[in-house]
Amino acid sequence: MASEFARPADDGPNWLAWRRGISVVLCIDVFATIALTMVQSRRHTQWLDAPGVLGGLAVSNPSLIALGVLALLCAVQFGRASAGYVWGLGYLVVLWLLDHAVAAVHGGFGTFGCFAGSALLGWLVGRVVARSLGWDSRRSAGELAGTESLAARCAIALFSATYVCAAVSKLGDGGLAWLDPDNMRLIVQGRVEDGPDFLYTLRTAFVSSPLAAGVATWGTLVLELGAPLMLLGKRPRALVTAGLVAMHVGILALLGIFFAQAIACCIVFGVPWRRRCAAAANAAIPPVPQARLRRAELLVVAASAVILGSLWLAPIEPQRDPFDVVRPSPMVPGAPAPSPPPPSGPPTR
């Protein structure tokens, strides 16, 4: 077993840069969420009109700023501290509050913070598992390196899982019909007239090409389902993150949706930071006795089984974003059919 941890593989020297990188991304997300909520028009602007206590948090700028300061503090401390879970957990709780508060006043979940949030959660889980292996990050540089390397791996696992979730949703909700290039053409057509003129040309060309739509459809699925290949080492990770960044650039160009946090996380995980932090993180990881490793593995399997079972068996109603539902046409009996386009009245473009 010792061989599994004795050498931190190619991830070891990177964990310090990754943790700091995630910390920076988390801070930016807090700024963006607070700033956008304060400047955007809201469906509910009065404390008492907002749905629930959480909605009240987001209609009041002082409470928004207080939450933001707390989240920033947690994110900065997570980036600095080599031990402890409080700051990371604190960030997740505050962002959960903020996410729901913003959703309550806007009517839909507006943040795309799940990428770095998942990475942070993975990092915390990795630290817990490292404790079960007997490592104490405060005891020695080797145990710190072991703890953080394992935590980093868990962070990448959960980060990549967000893409797998997206692919599973596509195949689950849309089925094989999602793979039809015409589906992608319709998705982009809905955004053709939204963007600036130079994107109008690009989007129109894309919509008129089933081949381009087919490549985008299959490329998206392959990249999303292949995201966990990031766990295989630096070269697969660089390849996958480069592909994901390209996918996000494509989404930005064709749909106008800027997954800034996802791109930032891909850069954090994909760039080889080895030379910048090798000295700080290259300590030899101490071996773990075989019996302790087996026990930790059993613990992981048992905990996962309990959580998975609870999630499936508990009577939970999944929280859906109402804005993300594209309703089919209400074909009301007797309603007039949509009229054909008039011969005159050309669009302004």
Next chain:
Amino acid sequence: MHVILSAALIALSLTAAQRLGWFYPFSPFDMFAGAHTETSHMVARTADGAEHRLDEVTGWDCGAHPQLDPTCPGAHTERDERLLSRIASEAAADGSGQPMEILRHIYRIDPLSRAMVRAECVALTCRASLRDTDGQ
């Protein structure tokens, strides 16, 4: 250990996203997950037939409680809500605007030719002003 741990975390994330939905930091990311048979887009049309983007229009006067025509196909929750919010936040009930139709373009793909086919219907009738021409 690495394989077990990674597999467990991915399984947990998938399950949490499906069972909890949008529950930070989990998310099903199902924004464009459904299979689409049509899509739509709204524009403003003036009396002379010219079409304008909705952000080119302001000073809305669409009555006390404007509602989009439910028989007009292609409803989209987010866009419809955004439009109604815009109408409310940029309202001008002084009747100074010109007649303006909120037109919904509905796109479908012809199954034989695979060409994008556009239909349209009027979702709402208002009075409003164009930003450029009115100097606003």
